[in-house]
Amino acid sequence: MTEFLNFIDGRFVPGRAEAFANHFPSTGEVLGEVRAADRDQVDEAVGAAQRALKGPWGRMALAERVALLRKVADGINARFDEFLAAEILDTGKPRSIASHIDIPRGAANFNVFADQVMTLSNESFEMATPDGTGALNYAVRGPRGVIAVVCPWNLPLLLMTWKVAPALACGNTVVVKPSEETPATATLLGEVMNAAGIPPGVYNVVHGHGPGSAGEFLTRHPGVNGITFTGETSTGEAIMAASSKGVRPVSLELGGKNAGIIFDDADFDKTMEGIGRACFANTGQVCLGTERIYVQRGIFDRVAEGLAAKARAYRFGDPFDPATTMGPVISTEHRAKVLSYYDRAAKGGAQILAGGGVPSIQGYEGGYWVEPTVWTGLAEDSPVIREEIFGPCTHLQPFDTEDEAIALANNSPYGLATTIWTESLGRAHRVARQVEVGISWVNCWFLRDLRTPFGGAKASGIGREGGVHSMEFYTELRNICIKL
Ligand code: NAD
Ligand code: 6OD
Secondary structure, X not given: OEEEOEEEOXXXXXXXXXXXXXXXXXXXXXXXXXXXXXXXXXXXXXXXXXXXXXOHHHHOOHHHHHHHHHHHHHHHHHOHHHHHHHHHHHHOOOHHHHHHHHHHHHXXXXXXXXXXXXXXXXXXXXXXXXOOOOEEEEEEEEEOOEEEEEOOOOOHHHHHHHHHHHHHHOOOEEEEEOOOOOOHHHHXXXXXXXXXXXXXXXXXXXXXXXXXXXXXXXXXXXXXXXXEEXXXXXXXXXXXXXXXXXXXXXXXXXXXXXXXEEOOOOOHHHHHHHHHHHHHHHHHXXXXXXXXXXXXXXHHHHHHHHHHHHHHOOOOOOOOOOOOOOOOOXXXXXXXXXXXXXHHHHHOOOEEEEOOOOOOOXXXXXXXXXXXXXXXXXXXXXXXXXXXXXXXXXXXXXXOXXXXXXXXHHOOOEEOEEEEEOOOHHHHHHHHHHXXXXXXXXXXXXXXXXXXXEOOEEOOEEOOEOHHHHHHHHEEEEEEEEEO
């Protein structure tokens, strides 16, 4: 049985709050125990992070800090198979996904933000003064201080390091609260941090749940100078309220109900390949995933058949087997939520083109499996089309005109991402400019350049991270005015 300990001030420590079980989603077996931190231990972690800011980390030259971050990236790569196994056992996701996306991105995040911080420049303004001598204004950046990093379970290492790497690159220290469902890779990263020579207290991990537990203790802690959060919109609201005490900056990457728009001039095969991944990759547990698709009427039946065939082609089973292409969802609670929408869709009169139930997989009966599912025929105000399900499912709806497609895509409280499928560059640009989201992909999905702005509009978040935008969030900008 694996024990997941907290990592505070460079040491692994058992939690003093009630421990809880860690399940393997593919079978439901209990494989580990999470030793959750109590309020005092969260306080110790924040204290360690505050001291580290005043210690060698705070005094370290940028080039040395960057060299350490590159060692962290190397450390992840050197222990690639351990990270891979840890992520797979926590999530049940297939090896083919974790080895191509989660773990490589964990390492890449450190290298990319090491590069980014080295090329950061600041503005300066010369000004006239009445006495004619003039003055020079220039901006300098410093770390904000202790950053609370609160993470979800769907891409645990990728999303955690997406925030930890730029925070550390900018000279901050962090206290991470991983999801209660996925404690493993954040804990393992503590070993890599020590081996790389990151000073104690710079990277801390506290385990636990949200309300009344480590998540709330951390985000309400007055010693935290900024909060970065990825997760559900309703949790983001609670965290935003917590951040208002002390007027602390907050970055929120929240939920989505992303639309795909397929025009009749799209390259059919490429579209089916891309939209299939957008709907079903990671068992649909990707905030950027496509849960509603609008298809130009002339190609509707062909797309519906093509997508249903994609859904039926997934193979379930042992996540370590390279032939497995779809894992379970994360937990029994999440499966119940996803299946409640399957039920609502069926009762609401949806035509079920593929899936709609629970697969039966020999040897994996206790796992949290659901079938990839494609519906059509629901009204646009159905909860299945309005609410984020976060499962491997999508609804298809025909449209006639470009304006109609844009209006349908925008008819959502969320505004995270969209995918647009067309061979017309002009149309792609026109539509992308009008869809109210933070990220539009044209003829692709989840193609990531980490220098680009990443984040959501409307209820999908506040702020942008990525490239210089991360640098903005993780630094405090100060202006210095020198009278010459
Ligand atoms: P969640 O909001 O339930 O939990 C996320 C984290 O917040 C967990 O660590 C949890 O313990 C903690 N938490 C919960 N309540 C808290 C509170 N009151 N105070 C402090 N911490 C609290 O999200 P989840 O179920 O883990 O993840 C799935 C959600 O994340 C989906 O909505 C998905 O769209 C979203 N997501 C968004 C992005 C993005 O970039 N926009 C990326 C990935 C996931
Ligand atoms: O690629 C990223 O940097 C990122 N933040 C992805 C988010 C995926 C959501 O599930």
